[in-house]
Amino acid sequence: MTTTTPTQNPETPTPSVWVQGWxxxxxxxASPNYGPRPAQAQIDLIVVHSISLPPGQYGGQAVQDLFLNxxxxxxxxxxxxxxxxxxxAHFFIERDGTLWQFVDCDQRAWHAGASQYRGRSQCNDDSIGIELEGLEGATFEPAQYNALARLCTDLAQRYPIAHIAGHEHIAPGRKADPGPGFQWPQLQRLLAWDARRFPAHTLQPLR
Known part of the structure; x- marks a missing residue:
């Protein structure tokens, strides 16, 4: 008896992981800390942050409580x-890869503060903020990189993502997260995105 693997009808759309911006x-x-994006905003930037509350302590609910006031x-x-x-932030990824969302991605979360990147200021206007549970400068877990890569891939299917950067890159001198413990080359390998999407001097192009 032979079996065949069913093939997907190319005319059948792939089910979306999105329900509007969720x-x-x-x-x-749902965090109360958000607002509308400017009418002309083009959501093309992902900003990676790190957070733990208290600093260096993982596994509690303090980050969620902060975002919920x-x-x-x-x-x-x-x-x-x-x-x-x-x-x-729009998203928070725990040490085990668990993904939380606090703000509709079509809305403006309050994660970047005073910032500038790729010739534009006020990065909250046109970015998605992703917090990784971790200590600034420390290392992150494989499960977090995997969850982050999956999320970035999904975001790029919904929005015209052209850049990804750390908080340290959009607010240099004011912020330093996620810091030197974050492995940008590892994220690039998982995403297989062109090096030009990443901050300068954080990785080498894929071979």
């Missing part, structure tokens, strides 16, 4: 330095 594989928590400022001495902060 990723279907993410865990959703419900962090207990008295729960740890470090929180006094960020007391009252209202920020968000």
């Amino acid at each position: 990723h279907g594989s993410a865990r959703h928590l 419900r962090l207990d400022w008295d729960a740890h001495p470090y929180y006094q330095s960020i007391r009252g902060l209202q920020v968000s």
